[in-house]
Amino acid sequence: MSRPGGPNGRIGVLGRVRAKLSVSAHRLVDVADPSTYRPSPGSIPDAPGVYKFRDATRRVIYVGKAKSLRSRLNSYFADLSGLHPRTRQMVTTAAAVEWTVVGTEVEALQLEYNWIKEFDPRFNVRYRDDKSYPVLAVTVSEEFPRLHVYRGPRKKGVRYFGPYAHAWAIRETLDLLLRVFPARTCSTGVFRRHGQIGRPCLLGYIEKCSAPCVGRVSADEHRAIVEDFCDFLAGRTDGMVRRLEREMAEASGELEFERAARLRDDLGALRRAMEKQAVVLGDGTDADVVAFAHDELEAAVQVFHVRGGRVRGQRGWVIDKAEEMDVPALVDHFLTQFYGEQSDLALAEGEAAPVPREVLVPELPDDAEALGEWLSGLRGSRVALRVPQRGDKRALAETVQRNATEAFQQHKLKRAGDLTARSAALSELQEHLALDTAPLRIECVDISHIAGSDVVASLVVFEDGIARKSEYRRFALREAAEEGDVASIAEVVRRRFSRYLKETAEPDNPTPGIDPETGKPRKFAYPPNLLVVDGAGPQATAAADVLAELGITDVAVVGLAKRLEEVWLPADPDPVILPRTSDALYLLQRVRDEAHRFAIRYHREKRSKRLQVSVLDGVPGLGQSRRTALIKHFGSVRKLKQATVDEIAAVPGVGRRTAETVFAALAVSKGEGESGS
The missing domain is CATH 3.30.420 (Nucleotidyltransferase; domain 5)
Structure with missing residues (x-):
């Protein structure tokens, strides 16, 4: 890591870049005046390189590259009124600038990309899809690969084709191609169920699936079908069409007219699928x-x-x-x-x-x-x-x-107005809550439970009025779970900000809050400007009391009550009433609702896991690993109850005697459930 104050410090280069490096880091300051951390012009090298702007918490907020570091960096410290609005906001948010000299522009490209990927700077250009485009996914890592329409982040072991403008376009194409490439399209649960009952689904009967679930084709034969499907979508269509034409001619010559007719229909399906992909460059260009x-x-x-x-x-x-x-x-x-x-x-x-x-x-x-x-x-x-x-x-x-x-x-x-609305919301919050600055970072805590059981909490983060999901956190509550929501709020705030104090109080670390091994921010390294708790005055007061105990005085706290959408300040007998149509109230509602959604999701996961294994608790000879293996194999306790002794014994690690014991225990619990209903 670089050391403040020295223009000739040394750091390692990320990724594949290998070059002689020189780094300069300048003293952090508390004020937002770029001139206070501006390096002297003579200290900036006139060479290609990559630079980073950091804020007062040492967080990287912008990464850029330049042919000449001296020319580019000097441009940031010109008259503020002449800067681009986002650039002006960035340089007044920053508190330090560093740079790394590299040998070539190609190295600068690689290093810039690596740093943007690693630090996710808030002021860098971020190419987010303006909508979630559907793609055709092929789960090639599975024994029997599946074809399906998918939206969302890419996963390992899956091939993707597209994106397509509409999901129906994928389904039409897939329906045409399943005639020629009858691969599996069903979910894992459906695949297992038909394998257990020994009968294929409707697609298997109408020959739009080769029915690997019941053994009509082997895993290798099914994979060959999927590979042909992928080759077709990847553009290798001409050879496939010629092969089908050749097979059709051979079938006709051998008087196998039914087979020839089926191949003719397959050819027609392929050509119709190809027609949906318009030819735009006749020379076959990629x-x-x-x-x-x-x-x-x-x-x-x-x-x-x-x-x-x-x-x-x-x-x-x-x-x-x-x-x-x-x-x-x-x-x-x-x-x-x-x-x-x-x-x-x-x-x-x-x-x-x-x-x-x-x-x-x-x-x-x-x-x-x-x-x-x-x-x-x-x-x-x-x-x-x-x-x-x-x-x-x-x-x-x-x-x-x-x-x-x-x-x-x-x-x-x-x-239209999104950026304006977010800015207006933050400004309104600053005004209504009498804050020193606009709350650029807002965190919200919510508690979720049913009658005091499986008590969990969520913590969500919004920066510049936009959810930052990578920094969401969740808590399983132990100490205050039986004492009510007020005590639970206090426990979450204490745990969150104790971690913050611990991660930023590292005397041997030149960049507190940054992991010296990975160079990435720690989980709780950055405090919010505003902490929102789901509740009224008691919850807000409890959170504020914990912050006071920890010696944290620069985080504002409010409670947002659901019933009347009132904003409560700690120890204040009367709430702050925001106008119903205000952008500030809308932002607080979005933050609170997101925390509520995230908490409920975690609570359901936790409760579901507990209920799944509770019926197996106390079964002799059945430990945690075997319980987990049974649930994973059958998918749920309900399906496990439907299994025979032989099917239970087939699970790896479960012997015949244990299977009989499990079967008997589940039969008893099933009888109790039926009599109780």
Whole structure:
């Protein structure tokens, strides 16, 4: 780690970058004046590198790269009135700046990407999908892979095709292709159930599934079907069509007319599926076509994924611009983050990086040569980064540009005022609660239980009025569980802020709150500006008393009562009534409701686990590991009750005698349940 005060400290480079490094970190200060931490111009090297801005808690809030560190960093300390609004907010939030000198621009690209991924700086451009695009997922890691429509984060051991604009488009395509590739589409529960009863589902009877659940095909034969399906969606269609045509001709020549007719129908299904993927580039080009629409504060990006000349997928993002960025800068930031993330996912799966031969962009960035070299390194062969000038590629680029413009206009119509509303909400909270500053970080605590059992709590975090789910925490309450919600609130606040004091009081750590081994923030390293508790005056007072005991005086506390949506201050006999239509009240409600949802979810998980194994408690010879193995094998106690002694004994680690004991115990509990009903 770098040491404050020295312009020639040494640190290690993250990722694959190997270079001679020099780092400078400057003294942290409490005021938000950039001139107080501005490095002297002569101390900044005139060389390529990557820089980090940190706030007063040593948290990284922005990462950037530059051909000349001296020129770029000096631009941040110019007249504040001339800076981009987000840049102005960033430099006044920051309290220190550091930099790392690297040898080449390619190394700077790699290091910038690694740091953005590691630190998730709040002021960096973040490419979040403007909607959750559906994809076609293939669970290749399972013994019998499954095909299904999926939305959400990527998982290990799954291949994805798309994204598609609509889920119905995937289902139509899948329905057509199941005739040719009859692979499993059912859930794990349905697959196991039909395996137990020995009969396939409807798709098995109408030959749209090869029914591996009942052994019609082996695991290897089913995997071969799935691999052919993946090859078809990956664009290797011509060979498959020729093979079916050849087989159809052979069947006809051998007078097997029924088989020939079935192959003819299969060919028709394949061709109809191919027709849904319009040919846009007749030369069979593999390319990603990128376009942007933007204004001073935001930008929209659209990408068309073209494989084998056909559009195989489309996706889009709308982002807040971290600083003043023109189209070349947007191209630079997007390609680095998008292909870096995609390559990391592919590497985790042991697959090649999904970088096409060509990337078509509206304008080339300043470091186009270095960016092309970096993309070629990810792909393992040359990648052409260029602007299409004429013909089909130019026409397709114009289509993507129209899509980006339309998406940006829709975003503006749908979310007009979002940034203004969030800023207004924070300003209103500051005014109504008499806070020194706007509460940029808000945390909320909620308690969940049923009649005092399985008491749990949630802690959710909002930054700049937006949920930061990676920092959510949950607590299983022990000490105060029997004393009511007030004591439970006090226990959660004590545990959360005791951890905060412990993690920031590290005399040997030059960056308190940052793990010196990983360089990442600890779980409870950052305090909120405002702590919200679900409840009225007693709950708010209990939380404030705990903070006072711990010596924490810079965290405001309020309680939000559900019945009348009143805001209670600690030890105040009367609530603060916010206007029903105010953005401040709406923000508090969203924070409270999110904490409530998160707490209920944890409570249900905890209660479900307890109820599942409680019926097995006390069964002789059945320890925790065997109970877990039984529940995992059968999926639930209900299904375990339906099992025979032989089926129970088939579970690894459960012998015949133990199976008979479990069967007898479950029969007794089942009889008690029936008589009790």
